Amino acid sequence: xxxxxxxxxxxxxxxxxxxxxxxxxxxxxxxxxxxxxxxxxxxxxxxxxxxxxxxxxxxxxxxxxxxxxxxxxxxxxxxxxxxxxxxxxxxxxxxxxxxxxxxxxxxxxxxxxxxxxxxxxxxxxxxxxxxxxxxxxxxxxxxxxxxxxxxxxxxxxxxxxxxxxxxxxxxxxxxxxxxxxxxxxxxxxxxxxxxxxxxxxxxxxxxxxxxxxxxxxxxxxxxxxxxxxxxxxxxxxxxxxxxxxxxxxxxxxxxxxxxxxxxxxxxxxxxxxxxxxxxxxxxxxxxxxxxxxxxxxxxxxxxxxxxxxxxxxxxxxxxxxxxxxxxxxxxxxxxxxxxxxxxxxxxxxxxxxxxxxxxxxxxxxxxxxxxxxxxxxxxxxxxxxxxxxxxxxxxxxxxxxxxxxxxxxxxxxxxxxxxxxxxxxxxxxxxxxxxxxxxxxxxxxxxxxxxxxxxxxxxxxxxxxxxxxxxxxxxxxxxxxxxxxxxxxxxxxxxxxxxxxxxxxxxxxx
Amino acid sequence: xxxxxxxxxxxxxxxxxxxxxxxxxxxxxxxxxxxxxxxxxxxxxxxxxxxxxxxxxxxxxxxxxxxxxxxxxxxxxxxxxxxxxxxxxxxxxxxxxxxxxxxxxxxxxxxxxxxxxxxxxxxxxxxxxxxxxxxxxxxxxxxxxxxxxxxxxxxxxxxxxxxxxxxxxxxxxxxxxxxxxxxxxxxxxxxxxxxxxxxxxxxxxxxxxxxxxxxxxxxxxxxxxxxxxxxxxxxxxxxxxxxxxxxxxxxxxxxxxxxxxxxxxxxxxxxxxxxxxxxxxxxxxxxxxxxxxxxxxxxxxxxxxxxxxxxxxxxxxxxxxxxxxxxxxxxxxxxxxxxxxxxxxxxxxxxxxxxxxxxxxxxxxxxxxxxxxxxxxxxxxxxxxxxxxxxxxxx
Numbered sequence: 001x002x003x004x005x006x007x008x009x010x011x012x013x014x015x016x017x018x019x020x021x022x023x024x025x026x027x028x029x030x031x032x033x034x035x036x037x038x039x040x041x042x043x044x045x046x047x048x049x050x051x052x053x054x055x056x057x058x059x060x061x062x063x064x065x066x067x068x069x070x071x072x073x074x075x076x077x078x079x080x081x082x083x084x085x086x087x088x089x090x091x092x093x094x095x096x097x098x099x100x101x102x103x104x105x106x107x108x109x110x111x112x113x114x115x116x117x118x119x120x121x122x123x124x125x126x127x128x129x130x131x132x133x134x135x136x137x138x139x140x141x142x143x144x145x146x147x148x149x150x151x152x153x154x155x156x157x158x159x160x161x162x163x164x165x166x167x168x169x170x171x172x173x174x175x176x177x178x179x180x181x182x183x184x185x186x187x188x189x190x191x192x193x194x195x196x197x198x199x200x201x202x203x204x205x206x207x208x209x210x211x212x213x214x215x216x217x218x219x220x221x222x223x224x225x226x227x228x229x230x231x232x233x234x235x236x237x238x239x240x241x242x243x244x245x246x247x248x249x250x251x252x253x254x255x256x257x258x259x260x261x262x263x264x265x266x267x268x269x270x271x272x273x274x275x276x277x278x279x280x281x282x283x284x285x286x287x288x289x290x291x292x293x294x295x296x297x298x299x300x301x302x303x304x305x306x307x308x309x310x311x312x313x314x315x316x317x318x319x320x321x322x323x324x325x326x327x328x329x330x331x332x333x334x335x336x337x338x339x340x341x342x343x344x345x346x347x348x349x350x351x352x353x354x355x356x357x358x359x360x361x362x363x364x365x366x367x368x369x370x371x372x373x374x375x376x377x378x379x380x381x382x383x384x385x386x387x388x389x390x391x392x393x394x395x396x397x398x399x400x401x402x403x404x405x406x407x408x409x410x411x412x413x414x415x416x417x418x419x420x421x422x423x424x425x426x427x428x429x430x431x432x433x434x435x436x437x438x439x440x441x442x443x444x445x446x447x448x449x450x451x452x453x454x455x456x457x458x459x460x461x462x463x464x465x466x467x468x469x470x471x472x473x474x475x476x477x478x479x480x481x482x483x484x485x486x487x488x489x490x491x492x493x494x495x496x497x498x499x500x501x502x503x504x505x506x507x508x509x510x
Numbered sequence: 511x512x513x514x515x516x517x518x519x520x521x522x523x524x525x526x527x528x529x530x531x532x533x534x535x536x537x538x539x540x541x542x543x544x545x546x547x548x549x550x551x552x553x554x555x556x557x558x559x560x561x562x563x564x565x566x567x568x569x570x571x572x573x574x575x576x577x578x579x580x581x582x583x584x585x586x587x588x589x590x591x592x593x594x595x596x597x598x599x600x601x602x603x604x605x606x607x608x609x610x611x612x613x614x615x616x617x618x619x620x621x622x623x624x625x626x627x628x629x630x631x632x633x634x635x636x637x638x639x640x641x642x643x644x645x646x647x648x649x650x651x652x653x654x655x656x657x658x659x660x661x662x663x664x665x666x667x668x669x670x671x672x673x674x675x676x677x678x679x680x681x682x683x684x685x686x687x688x689x690x691x692x693x694x695x696x697x698x699x700x701x702x703x704x705x706x707x708x709x710x711x712x713x714x715x716x717x718x719x720x721x722x723x724x725x726x727x728x729x730x731x732x733x734x735x736x737x738x739x740x741x742x743x744x745x746x747x748x749x750x751x752x753x754x755x756x757x758x759x760x761x762x763x764x765x766x767x768x769x770x771x772x773x774x775x776x777x778x779x780x781x782x783x784x785x786x787x788x789x790x791x792x793x794x795x796x797x798x799x800x801x802x803x804x805x806x807x808x809x810x811x812x813x814x815x816x817x818x819x820x821x822x823x824x825x826x827x828x829x830x831x832x833x834x835x836x837x838x839x840x841x842x843x844x845x846x847x848x849x850x851x852x853x854x855x856x857x858x859x860x861x862x863x864x865x866x867x868x869x870x871x872x873x874x875x876x877x878x879x880x881x882x883x884x885x886x887x888x889x890x891x892x893x894x895x896x897x898x899x900x901x902x903x904x905x
Contacts, residue, residue, distance in 0.1 A: 028791055028792055031792045032703075032707050035700070035706075036703050036707065036708075037699075038695075038699025038700045038702075038703060039699070039700040039704055041696060042696050042697065042721075042766060043700075043721075045696075045759055046720065046721065046724055046759070048735075048739060049731075049732070049759070052739050052743075053731070053734065053735060053738075056734075056738045286573060287573045287576060290569065290570045290573030291570075291574040291577050293570055294570035294573065294574045295574065298570060298571070299574075307574060307578065309895060311577065311581070312895060313888065313891060313892075314577070314580075314581035316816055316887055316890075316891035317584065317820075317884065317887075317888075318819075318821070318856060318883060318884070318887055319822070320822045320856045320863075320883075321588060321859065321880045321883060322584065324859055324863045324876055325584050325588065327863050327864075327868075328863075328868075328877075329587055366580055366581065369577050373577070397563060399566055400563075427726075427728025427729065427730065428728070429728065429730040429822070430823060430856075430860065433860075433864075434860070434864060460730045463733075463734060464823055464826055467733075467734070468826065480734070481734060481738070484730070484734040487730070487731055488728075488731045491726050491728055491731070492726075494726070495726040499723075
């Protein structure tokens with residue numbers, strides 16, 4: 001069959017085609033513009049994300065400033081200063097009580113009496129705070145700043161009363177501190193420590209007793225400072241912008257829908273997210289990187305064909321299903337594991353809360369492993385063959401080659417894998433919402449590693465939990481957007497760093 | 511030291527061959543002892559090294575299999591307990607009611623000495639018939655015969671524990687297809703422009719970088735965005751349309767990146783050959799580039815579907831209802847279709863896992879829903895894996 005050349009009449013032969021123009025555009029131009037439009041829409045939509053997060057979030061600061069102004073003008077801030085003192089007193093009292101418990105039964109009676117007196121010392125302060133609190137709460141309800149300032153004048157008139165309370169408190173605690181010394185000397189436990197005794201126990205206790213006395217003295221010394229702070233407080237001083245920003249980024253409490261005053265401090269949520277992510281990474285990094293090294297360097301081809309799809313399948317398990325697994329199975333399992341007697345040496349064990357940071361962290365590790373594994377395996381596979389061959393030719397064993405040649409030369413890839421894994425974990429919502437326990441508090445890091453089994457709340461969790469209930473436009477709504485914005489920026493930073501790492505330390509292609 | 515030895519060996523060569531050879535062997539041995547990579551030398555050090563090597567292999571293998579076991583344990587638990595809800599021992603082997611009914615409350619009560627379980631509707635019908643029977647019996651009794659006194663049915667009810675998850679399945683399918691439709695049209699179009707038409711430059715690099723970075727943004731942030739823009743700003747409320755757009759935006763960076771990669775993988779020669787034959791750019795793209803890139807785009811888009819289907823956070827406050835009586839197509843006007851909220855599988859799992867008291871009855875529906883959901887998502891992921899292996903082409 002003779003080969004047919006495209007005839008001049010063939011419509012496909014474009015040189016012959018007449019260029020029809022629509023609005024001055026040829027057909028090609030129109031198609032180009034069509035796809036260009038797609039690209040523009042996509043880019044605009046993606047840019048809108050940033051815009052809207054900022055738009056909704058940034059108003060938070062103005063509104064919170066207003067709220068803080070009201071808080072100050074109504075005198076609630078003053079009352080909170082008093083209450084803070086009361087809380088400090090109670091905390092010290094609890095500490096003394098714990099010390100007594102550690103001392104054992106010895107001297108229990110005198111100490112119990114002492115504790116009671118210590119607690120009673122702060123009663124006038126508490127009563128005063130309560131009275132003033134009622135006045136301040138009334139002032140908060142009043143609409144105008146003028147009426148508010150009027151009530152604040154009432155509060156300021158109480159300054160002599162406050163001063164008297166503080167002086168009395170100082171005197172009382174001072175005598176108590178002196179008595180503590182006598183009590184310790186008289187106490188059989190402390191005597192035991194001074195005299196002949198088992199080597200470790202009692203001397204340590206005696207030291208603790210002395211330390212407690214020091215704490216008491218320091219507390220007394222700090223009282224005038226607190227009083228001075230209360231005296232220098234002024235209802236008319238404007239709330240600075242910096243104070244508002246600080247209250248969000250460094251504020252230690254996230255308190256919403258409160259009758260007294262709402263606080264939106266991101267620290268408890270941020271530390272919660274961090275704690276959960278740290279637990280997850282502690283588990284996922286060794287497992288993920290180990291599996292990647294194993295699959296890329298040691299495993300046989302058949303093993304590889306088995307392992308890779310399974311890990312990719314793990315990546316496909318929806319997070320809400322993992323969360324359900326955590327609620328129904330894993331939480332219970334870990335708790336009963338913690339109550340096994342011979343595991344009591346593990347910090348934090350045994351614990352009672354079924355849902356806590358550890359449960360969530362374990363499940364998040366399962367989410368992070370596939371990400372870390374896939375990227376790390378890629379990075380290890382990208383090391384030029386010549387590196388491995390050269391090392392082997394020099395007489396290195398396979399493991400030596402792996403540890404001293406392959407892993408170091410793909411280190412940047414491994415680091416970026418871990419960073420992206422962290423990004424995946426920090427942004428995960430459903431698992432932490434279901435399993436992390438949702439208690440809004442900064443984890444108590446004085447418990448050491450035991451902090452891992454405390455229930456926490458996270459940045460993603462708080463958005464998911466509270467977004468459904470807030471009224472658009474309120475401070476609460478905007479605070480949640482600020483949290484979202486913070487998450488967004490963290491994710492961008494992690495991603496960007498990971499990419500820079502990859503690009504910066506890319507191996508030369510051989 | 512080795513250098514020196516070699517030099518010396520070289521020097522000796524000219525004098526006597528035999529002694530040089532002996533010398534060289536001993537030099538070799540000494541060199542081997544100082545070679546940090548050497549494994550030939552015997553001794554305690556090398557035994558320790560060998561032991562270290564073997565144990566590190568063992569550790570790595572253990573890490574790998576721990577991961578596999580954890581994954582399989584989760585999957586196994588869900589599959590084992592879920593299949594008890596979804597499958598039946600007798601014909602038709604599948605729990606048809608669970609897959610085709612709407613969720614309803616479960617009533618558990620004692621009747622004639624035995625414990626019975628019934629769904630809400632069935633229970634009402636049963637209770638009504640019981641009442642009718644009681645009334646009839648009473649009338650009988652008035653006629654003179656003694657009748658058993660009718661006891662009121664006292665039941666314990668468990669919300670969502672009966673019925674099925676049909677509306678959730680429908681809602682999920684609708685959400686996923688709509689979102690993927692939007693994302694594919696927008697994403698593939700944008701990718702074609704970016705890789706075929708746009709001129710390389712700083713602006714393009716910046717766009718690519720930001721798209722790549724957006725792929726790692728948490729899904730809850732996309733949910734927030736959707737809530738602010740589509741639900742509040744556009745006033746669409748909690749609706750299918752808002753859910754589609756939110757999910758589409760979430761998966762858009764993934765689709766664009768993947769489609770662009772697939773387009774980039776088509777060799778230059780094909781384009782140049784086509785252009786050289788006199789084809790216009792559009793003809794080149796349609797006839798030469800797209801057919802080659804389609805499998806890749808297809809594969810990655812299925813991966814995107816799996817991601818869209820598996821996400822809960824973005825639809826929590828944009829599209830999902832806790833419960834809805836009507837199915838999506840039971841609307842008065844066609845235009846209402848896109849402005850209605852739907853039930854969705856992942857959100858239903860969240861609801862039954864957290865919002866209702868836990869007991870044996872609720873755990874049935876939890877596991878059943880999770881199993882069906884896992885099956886759907888797993889099938890999508892599996893088909894993407896298979897497709898990728900099938901279409902793996904190298905140019």
